[in-house]
Amino acid sequence: MKRKRILPIVLAGLLLIIIYYTGRALPVATGYAAKTLGSGIFLSGRDKADIDAKDLNFFPVKNTRCEINTEDSSVTCSLLGLASVKAIYRHGLGVTLINDLSESEVRAQNFPIATRPALVTDTIAWPVGDLLPDSLSAAINSATVNAAIEKLFAHNEVDTPIVNITRALVVLYDGQIIAERYAQGYNRNTKLTGWSMTKSLTSALIGLLVKEGRLQLDGPAPVPEWKDPKDPRHEISVRHLLQQTNGLDFDERYDIPADANRMLFVKGDAAAFTAEHPLKNKPGTDFRYSSGNTNILSRIIRQVTGENNYHSFPYNALFHKLGMYNTILEPDASGTFVGSSFCYATARDWARFGLLYLNNGRVNGEYLLPENWVKESITPSSAAETGEYGFQWWLNAGAPNNSQNRSYPALPEDMFYADGYEGQNIFILPSSKLVVVRLGLTKGNYWGEVELLRSLIQSIDPTKKNQAASAN
Numbered sequence: 001m002k003r004k005r006i007l008p009i010v011l012a013g014l015l016l017i018i019i020y021y022t023g024r025a026l027p028v029a030t031g032y033a034a035k036t037l038g039s040g041i042f043l044s045g046r047d048k049a050d051i052d053a054k055d056l057n058f059f060p061v062k063n064t065r066c067e068i069n070t071e072d073s074s075v076t077c078s079l080l081g082l083a084s085v086k087a088i089y090r091h092g093l094g095v096t097l098i099n100d101l102s103e104s105e106v107r108a109q110n111f112p113i114a115t116r117p118a119l120v121t122d123t124i125a126w127p128v129g130d131l132l133p134d135s136l137s138a139a140i141n142s143a144t145v146n147a148a149i150e151k152l153f154a155h156n157e158v159d160t161p162i163v164n165i166t167r168a169l170v171v172l173y174d175g176q177i178i179a180e181r182y183a184q185g186y187n188r189n190t191k192l193t194g195w196s197m198t199k200s201l202t203s204a205l206i207g208l209l210v211k212e213g214r215l216q217l218d219g220p221a222p223v224p225e226w227k228d229p230k231d232p233r234h235e236i237s238v239r240h241l242l243q244q245t246n247g248l249d250f251d252e253r254y255d256i257p258a259d260a261n262r263m264l265f266v267k268g269d270a271a272a273f274t275a276e277h278p279l280k281n282k283p284g285t286d287f288r289y290s291s292g293n294t295n296i297l298s299r300i301i302r303q304v305t306g307e308n309n310y311h312s313f314p315y316n317a318l319f320h321k322l323g324m325y326n327t328i329l330e331p332d333a334s335g336t337f338v339g340s341s342f343c344y345a346t347a348r349d350w351a352r353f354g355l356l357y358l359n360n361g362r363v364n365g366e367y368l369l370p371e372n373w374v375k376e377s378i379t380p381s382s383a384a385e386t387g388e389y390g391f392q393w394w395l396n397a398g399a400p401n402n403s404q405n406r407s408y409p410a411l412p413e414d415m416f417y418a419d420g421y422e423g424q425n426i427f428i429l430p431s432s433k434l435v436v437v438r439l440g441l442t443k444g445n446y447w448g449e450v451e452l453l454r455s456l457i458q459s460i461d462p463t464k465k466n467q468a469a470s471a472n
Helices: 002-042 048-054 103-107 142-157 195-211 238-242 259-265 270-275 291-305 313-322 347-358 373-377 449-458
Strands: 065-069 074-079 082-090 094-097 135-137 164-173 176-182 327-329 343-345 416-420 424-429 434-442 468-470
Touching (some): 002 065, 002 094, 142 176, 142 449, 164 347, 176 347, 195 238, 195 291, 195 313, 195 343, 195 347, 195 416, 195 424, 259 270, 259 291, 270 291, 313 347, 347 424, 347 434, 434 449
Antiparallel strands (some): 065 074, 074 082, 082 094, 164 434, 424 434
16 A cells, blocks of 8 residues: 555656756756857857767767758757757857747847958957067076976876866967967867856956946946835845845856756846846845856846947957957847857957956056956955955955965965856966966866966066067
C-alpha cells in the first residue's frame, strides 16, 4: 500500500521537475546557443564546428540542435524538439534573439544607425588608427614581457579538464602597444565578446549624458515603472544603479535558470523585466551585483537620447572618437542595447576604451568624459565592503580598514578592471601606466592574470622611459 501511495507522489514530483525544466531551463539553453552561435558566426567570423566544440560544449547547451541560415543571416536552435528560438543578424546591430515579439516585428524595426567613417586606419597613428611606431620605449624589458605572454598562451596547447584558452592579448604601456598576440584563427580584426565588460561601456555612456547636463546621478531615476512617489523603488537613483546598490530582488546566478539568464536569453525587453522586480533592500545600503541594473541604465540612455539618436549615440559620442571602429553593441528584441552583456569588439578596441580611463577620461588632452567621472567611477561604493565596486567597474581598493582584504592582494590597490564571463578582462593599472586586455574562454575562475600582470609590472623600468628601443 505504501508503494502505491508513494509512486504517484514520485511521478508528480518528476512531472513538476520536467515542467519546470522545459518551461524555464530549456529556453535559456537554446537562447544561449542561438545567441552565442549567431554572434560567433556573423560578427566574429568563426566556424560553427569550432563554436560547438569550445563555447557550447557544456550541458545542456551542447545538446541543442542549431541550424544556420545564411540567406536571412539567422540561427535557430532547439533542444529535444522543444524551446525553439531564433536569433537574427542585422547590419550595424549585431545579433538579436527573437523573444516576446515576432520576427517580422523585429525585422521591421528601422533604427537610424551610425555610419563607420571611411578611414584607412593603417595610415593613421595609434590609438585612433592602427599605425604603430617603429620603436618602443626602452622602459620595457621585452624579454620579460615575451616570456610572460608565451607562458600564458602555452595554456592553449594543454588539454585539461578546465578549459583555459586565451584568444587575444593586447598590452599598452603609457598609451602605446608594447605587446599583442592572437591564438590561431584570430587576429586584430576579430570582434570578440566582452560579456560583462559591456557594463563599463554603458557607464561611460551615462557619463557623457551627465556631462551634457541631460541626466542627474542623484534623485529618482527616470524609470516609468517606479514613477509613483509611493512606490519604494521611486527613491532608486542613477547612482544606485551604477553602483549596484538599488536594492532590487534580482537573482544574478548563472548556474540555474535564474533572473539573469532569463533576462538575457528568454526575455525580449531586459530593462522592463528587471524593473518589475520588487525591492529587497533599501536603495544604497546593499551591494548586489546585477546585470539587470545595467540594462535599466541602457534603457535610460534610450529615453534621454531619443529614438532618432539612441542607436547611433554610442558610436558618434564615444566609440568613433576613440577609434573604436570595430565595436558592435547588440540590442534585445525591444531595441534596447543589452548594455550589461552584449558587445563585440576587437582586442584593440577594448584597449582603446581602457586607455580612455587610464587617461582620466581625456582624448588628446581634452575631457571626453566629465572631469571627475573616472575618479568617481573608481571610488568604492560605501556598500561594497571590500572596496570592490564603483560605477560599473571592479576595483582592487580593499576594505576601508584593511587594504589587504581585496580581490587581488598581490596587485596594486589602484588597479581597476572590467570583468566579463569566461575570462574577458580590461585591467587598468595607473601606477604602472598599463592597460591589459585579455579575451578568451576560461571555464574556471582564474586564467593566470596575477602572474601575467606581475610580470608586466616587473618588466617596466621607468628610469629608461625617454629612451627608445626597436619594436622588432
